Amino acid sequence: MSIFYLLTFLLIKFTSSKLRPPLPPGPTPLPYIGSLISLIRNKPTFRWIHRMMEEKSTKILCIRIGSVHVITVSDPKIALEFLKDTDGIFSSRPNSMSAPMGNHWKKMKRILSSEILSMASE
Known part of the structure; x- marks a missing residue:
């Protein structure tokens, strides 16, 4: 009976891993904790991420922290594609204290979408 469960x-393990799309390149993670030690050891973190992107010669990087895959992007075109694809997911979230919806937030969102992420700024 235990052979059947095994x-x-x-x-299930081997068939489900083949169904997932491939992840972008990234540092080799440790079991269970991922790249958490490298993330803590290399401060500031954003410079370590940019250095990893240069080493891998890519504009998109996957860093595993625990069981979560964090995708970092340094190309505005790829970032815009991510934002367009996941807009429905983030817009349906409830308001919380971490993301206030006041006048300042609306102004910052408008600046971000019109000046930083616009295609005309290239």
């Missing part, structure tokens, strides 16, 4: 587990 075979079922292995079958």
Whole structure:
């Protein structure tokens, strides 16, 4: 009976991993904690991320922190594509204290979308 459970587990594990799309390149993570030690050791973190992007010669990088895959992007075109694809997910979230919806927030959102992420700024 335990052989049946083992075979079922292995079958599910190998078939589900083939169905996922491939992730962008990134540093080799450790089991369970991912790249958390490298992230803590290399301060400031954004410089370490940019250095990893230069080493891998890519504009999109996948860093695993624990069981979460963090995708970092340095190209405005790729970032715009991400924002367009995931706009529905983020717009349906409830208001919280971490993202206030006041006049300042609306102004910052307008500046971000019109000046920083616009295609005309290139």
